Amino acid sequence: MNLYLRYFDKEVLVNNVDEAINFLNSIGEIVITPELEADIREYAASDVFFPKRYKIRPRVYFIVIKTDAATMLDFKEKKAVRSNNVEKERTAAPAVMRLNEVRPGWYEGSIDFKRVQMVPGTGKFQYRDTHFVAMVKAESGIDCYNKIVEHLRQRVDDRSQFPSSKGKNFKFRYMGLAKDMVK
Structure with missing residues (x-):
């Protein structure tokens, strides 16, 4: 499972949580606290496929999305993203x-x-x-x-x-x- 992260126009597709934390550390406006790092690790390990957003300051967030996409192009073309529709189809009567x-x-x-x-x-x-x-x-x-x-x-x-x-x-x-x- 890969992780897609975006903060305004900065985005990356990474293979693990450590790479995601390194990306976030490279952005000066984002302060990585132990609680934030633990929450990102917990999200990556969970079965939840909804995008997760983290607040930096009022009305400013970065997002993390789980994906099966191997490349950024695959992700952008939505070839391997689990959408809400997939989850709804599984649970629909x-x-x-x-x-x-x-x-x-x-x-x-x-x-x-x-x-x-x-x-x-x-x-x-x-x-x-x-x-x-x-x-x-x-x-x-x-x-x-x-x-x-x-x-x-x-x-x-x-x-x-x-x-x-x-x-x-x-x-x-x-x-x-x-x-x-x-x-």
Whole structure:
């Protein structure tokens, strides 16, 4: 793992923390304290891939970025930088990634939405959290979502609120092909 360091227009790609400390020592405005050196060493040894910035004085920082890039050109062309998107893809729900995948058959879809209901006795309306589950014949996860929401819109108050298909309040599971769809 290499480290990229930048302070204004001064930048370097180094192989280890000692080279990084030497680079920082070569910049007169940066004072390397034992705490700063320990923190840089800890960052380099950790599993964290977010860029780290260190304050020199108010509104003046230097940054340190971990990278797999072997050369500065590779780093600049973003060939080996682990971006936040890579981390998000690892942690993203697989269902969201498969939402638009066309796969005809039966889906079990569940949705948690805010349903408007009248309170008996007062005649006032309030939002109530409602959980709805249905088996739907659909082409994809998004088609399943659209069919469930269309069904509910015909049966609940127009002021009810439905979540995004990509949010945590909608889940779907592919159950398989229907017998009449098998060839």
